[in-house]
Every structure is written in C-alpha cells, then in structure tokens.
Amino acid sequence: MSHASQFDLLKTRRFLPLFGTQFLGAFNDNLFKFAMIALITFSGLRVGGMDSHTLVNAAAGIFILPFFLFSATSGQLAEAMDKAVLARRIKILEIAIMLIAAVGFLGGNALLLLCCLFLMGVHSALFGPLKYSILPQYLNERELLGGNGLIEMGTFVAILLGQIGGTLIMEKVEGGAWVISVACILVAVLGYFASRAMPAAPPTAGKLTINWNIFTETWRIIAHARGNRTVFHSLMGISWFWFFGAVYLTQLPIYAKDVLGGTADVYILLIALFSVGVGSGSMLCERLSGRKVEIGLVPFGSIGLSLFGIDLFFATPSHAAGAAIGFLPFISDPVHWRLMADITLIGVFGGFFIVPLYALIQLKSEPEYRSRVIAANNILNSCFMVVAAAASILILKAGASIPQLLLIVAIMNIAVATYVYLLQPEFLMRFLVWLATHTMxxxxxxxxxxxxxxxxxxxxxxxxxxxxxxxxxxxxxxxxxxxxxxxxxxxxxxxxxxxxxxxxxxxxxxxxxxxxxxxxxxxxxxxxxxxxxxxxxxxxxxxxxxxxxxxxxxxxxxxxxxxxxxxxxxxxxxxxxxxxxxxxxxxxxxxxxxxxxxxxxxxxxxxxxxxxxxxxxxxxxxxxxxxx
Structure with missing residues (x-):
C-alpha cells in the first residue's frame, strides 16, 4: 500500500521498528564514541604510552577497521538469514558490548574502551547491509525513495545527538561515567525491543553457503558489483560523497577553533547545520522526484556540493577574532551568516546526491545479491574515508590552509562528477529532463x-x-x-x-x-x-x-x-x-x-x-x- 507522504511510513509496523532500530543504533555508536573521546581528552588517559591526541586519532581507524574485516561476511549473513532475526541478534551483541563499556567508563580503562569501540564498529558493519537491503522487502518502489530519505535523515540526526550528548555528559555532568554507562545500556536495550517489532524479512538466498574467508569474499562481492555498471557507478558515487564528507567533518573542529576563532559551541553549531542539512535534503528527495527514484537529482546534488563548497572558501573571514567567540556572538555577527548557509546547503545537496543512489542500488541489484552489494558499498566507503584522511594530511603538510583544503575538495568534486557522468550519461540525461520539467x-x-x-x-x-x-x-x-x-x-x-x-x-x-x-x-x-x-x-x-x-x-x-x-x-x-x-x-x-x-x-x-x-x-x- 502506498502512502500520501513519506512520514506516513512512520505509522506502519513494516517501517517504524526498522527506523527506530537504526536511529537508536547510530545514536548509541556516537554517544559511546564521543563520550570515550571526551574522557580520553580531558582525563588524560593513556594506553601503551600513547598520549590523548594519538589515541583520539587512533579511535577513528579502530572504528572503521571492522567495515573492512566483516562487511563481506555481514552481507552474506543478511542474504542467508531472516533479516529481522539477524537484527535482533545484532542488538543483543550491542547490549553485551555496552555492559563491557560500562566497566571501562567506571574504571577509566582506555584499553577496554578502545576494544569496545572496535566491537561497536563490528556491530555497525553487521547492521549496515541489513538496514538498506531490507527496505525493498518492506516498501514498494514508490515508497523506496521516501523510506531511504527517512533513514538518512534519522541517521544524521542520531549521529548529531549522539555526538552532542556524549560530549556534554562527560564534560558537564557530575558523575558522568555512571550517567553515560546507564545511558548506553538503556539505548541498546531500547534498540533490541525496537528490533523485536520488525516484521519477518525472509532470506533472499537461503541456500547460500557462507564464505568465511574475508579476503576472497570481499574481492568476489566487489567484482560482482562491477558487473552491473549502473550499480557500481552508484557505489562509487556514494563512496565519493563519504570522501567529500569525511574531509569536511574531520576539519570542522579545527575550522571552528583556529579559522573562525570559535569555542566548542561554534563547532557543535556547524556540525548541527551540516547534519540538519543532510536530513532536510534527504527528506526533500521524495517531493522533488514525484515519489519515484529520480537519478536526475544526483547531478543536481553534485552541483550544489561544489557550488556551496567553493562559496564557503570566499565566505570564510580572512582573520579570526582575537578572543574565542561563543555561540550567540557567532550567530549574531552577519559576517558568519553566509558561511552558515553554505555549510547547511552543502548538507542539503549531499542529501540530494546520496539518497537516489541508495535507492537505485536497491532497485537495480538482484534480490539474492542485494545485501552483499550493500556490503561492497560499506567496504568502498571505508576505503574512500581512509584515503580522504591521507589526502588531507598530505595537502595540509604541503602548506595548504584548512579553507584551501576544503576548496580543493570542492573543485575535485567537479572533476569526479564530470568523469562519472561521462561513464554513466543516463544520470546527466535524467537531470536535464528533471530540470526541464521542474523549472518550465x-x-x-x-x-x-x-x-x-x-x-x-x-x-x-x-x-x-x-x-x-x-x-x-x-x-x-x-x-x-x-x-x-x-x-x-x-x-x-x-x-x-x-x-x-x-x-x-x-x-x-x-x-x-x-x-x-x-x-x-x-x-x-x-x-x-x-x-x-x-x-x-x-x-x-x-x-x-x-x-x-x-x-x-x-x-x-x-x-x-x-x-x-x-x-x-x-x-x-x-x-x-x-x-x-x-x-x-x-x-x-x-x-x-x-x-x-x-x-x-x-x-x-x-x-x-x-x-x-x-x-x-x-x-x-x-x-x-x-x-x-
């Protein structure tokens, strides 16, 4: 049954429990991770002689590593099992991880917390292929774009709330270790109960024999994805967005502090603007596309990413204020309004860019391979994020400033987009059709x-x-x-x-x-x-x-x-x-x-x-x- 609005899906059992499970999982990932980072940063925790700065940077790699190691296996499991049953087992794993994490928080044990961070990466790697490949089983084609938009919106809002909540609890709340321990366990338990309400989603490849060799299976699923040009180019497009987004999100703290002269509140504002932008763009996709998977929005999104990424460079003040500027003075100064609008619109056009690509992958992948294709997407995303970190280090070491780095990536987006649309001209064709029929x-x-x-x-x-x-x-x-x-x-x-x-x-x-x-x-x-x-x-x-x-x-x-x-x-x-x-x-x-x-x-x-x-x-x- 189709619905008049994508929000009507939140009233249905075939979508709301999945949405709640994903939202709570993404929230808990970031609640735990940023609480741990705050504890390491402000309490001076050490592991093996590494200082807090090294540990914080290592944390990013520790969380990403499981996506390389376990995505191929998780894609197979999602094909071979009832996805709702698999979701419940993954949520039980999350509860167990959070119980161990509570011991780490209360004991101030950084090594134990880093192990839990790795395990939460495993949890996310297992759940990733499931959450996207299950949507075509729950939704019809006309609901698919709206459902993806809601999932993307919920994910970015959950990430934002988790980041803010984890940081504030450890910095501002007395007895923060107890509070964060209880909060993480409670959210994991709520996620489990949400998963129990998910309807059955029978296996799409029930006779699949699991290949436990992560290296051969990773190669196999990427090779299979390459066999479908439309799907593979969509995977590369999503991965490029995560390259683009990883550079921007990684640099925002330094951009807020050293370039804009802002306090932590200014950083939170910028990350909130970006997250709300992605959520808004994701939600608008259904309305702009007439409730069908409209790949013409993808070039529209890439144009916006470059346009507002380039404008952000010119909107950035040439000199930061002398004293650290807080939230209210920052938003009250008209000189900052343009850059706030740019960051928000980068998020909005990012939503236009990735939501149709996710929906296209779900539609164009064979049902019995869909979860493994999503797993391939997670592996490629992780690779691109690692390359983004390495490229950022090299560009900055070459003498570029943070605004110049962001400008370079925005210009690179033009070159990458042009190359992709030459390989897959249907994207550009659909954009011209969409533009003509939505402007004239x-x-x-x-x-x-x-x-x-x-x-x-x-x-x-x-x-x-x-x-x-x-x-x-x-x-x-x-x-x-x-x-x-x-x-x-x-x-x-x-x-x-x-x-x-x-x-x-x-x-x-x-x-x-x-x-x-x-x-x-x-x-x-x-x-x-x-x-x-x-x-x-x-x-x-x-x-x-x-x-x-x-x-x-x-x-x-x-x-x-x-x-x-x-x-x-x-x-x-x-x-x-x-x-x-x-x-x-x-x-x-x-x-x-x-x-x-x-x-x-x-x-x-x-x-x-x-x-x-x-x-x-x-x-x-x-x-x-x-x-x-």
Missing part, C-alpha cells in the same frame, strides 16, 4: 497508475510540442523508449537526451523507408524485452492545437508485438515556447514560465481491440475531461 512546467500526474509497473506496453499520446517526450519521460516511473520524428530527434541538446534514453528516430516511407523499417524492428526488440515504448501516432506536431489523425503505424506495431496500449493526453502545452502556436516552435519570445501541464492516462486497451481510430477517440476523451 508544473506537471500534474493524473491516473498514471494505469501504466503497468512491469512488462511490455505501448503508450500513445497527442503531440503538442518539442517537450512532449521530456514531460512524459519525467513523469512516468519506468524508463520510456520514445519513437519520434527524426527531425525532433536531431534538435540540439534534446538529441543528447533522446539518444541516451534510447529513443528511436523514424521517418515516413516516402522520406526514408529504411529508417522506418529499422524503427519498427527496434520497437519490436524493446517490447520483446518487456519495456515501455511511447509513440505519437499523429506523426507530427499539431499546428492548430487540435489533434491530427492517428496514423496506422500503431496497428502495425501491435500486430507485430501484441501488448496492451495505454492512451495518454498532454494538456496545457499548446501555446508554449516549444509549440507551433503563432508560428514556428522555438522561434518566438517565451510568454509563459512554470506553466500548468496535465498528463493524464486512460485504462489500458488490450492488443486485440487496438485500432488507430479508437485510440484517437480515447485520447480526445482524455483531453476533453475537466481538470481535477
């Missing part, structure tokens, strides 16, 4: 559920403007293969979109009989593969706003490939810059922006009942329907 038009979707979610089908629609294919392609949840006049196919810029989308140019038999025959063969091939094909049976744009007669080509297509036909109608495009009202299209001054456009679909027509005349009547009836 307000498209209302009416009865598009008549279009089947899977299987071969032909869509027929009236032909009003050069933008018809983009509007339809941006509205329909599935990829659509368009058959279009070869002259429209060759229009600059649009040609890139049409070629990338697998559109089929066609000409009349008089113009080019060979091209026409090739087009029919290509349509037959697409339909044999179970795809959606859309044609404009008029064969040309309307010159007066009224439909031209439907040609018999649709009947020949259905005779060759007997599949259902869904009639559709575009309303509101007549008179636009791309239509032929008052002269040739695209040669008159645009008179309207963000126009209201309706795309309405009718009930499917069985193959045996298809005629050109009947389809024209059905499309006309849709055009004549009053707007809702």
């Amino acid at each position: 038009y307000r498209v209302k979707h009416i009865e598009l559920d008549h279009i089947p979610d899977e299987g071969a089908c032909v869509l027929v629609c009236n032909h009003v403007s050069f933008m018809d294919a983009l509007v339809i392609g941006g509205a329909v949840r599935r990829p659509v293969r368009f058959v279009m006049d070869h002259r429209i196919f060759k229009v600059p810029v649009l040609n890139f979109i049409f070629r990338t989308a697998g559109a089929i140019p066609i000409a009349s038999a008089k113009e080019d009989a060979a091209m026409k025959e090739r087009a029919f063969y290509k349509v037959e091939e697409y339909l044999a593969n179970g795809e959606l094909v859309c044609i404009f049976p008029e064969g040309r744009l309307t010159a007066d706003g009224q439909m031209n007669p439907f040609k018999a080509g649709i009947e020949e297509i259905i005779a060759r490939s007997p599949v259902p036909v869904v009639p559709m109608a575009l309303r509101g495009l007549w008179g636009s810059f791309f239509s032929r009202k008052d002269g040739a299209a695209m040669l008159k001054f645009p008179r309207r922006a963000w126009s209201k456009v309706d795309l309405v679909a009718g009930k499917p027509v069985p193959a045996g009942q298809v005629t050109a005349a009947d389809l024209q009547q059905r499309v006309q009836a849709l055009l004549d329907q009053p707007a809702p």
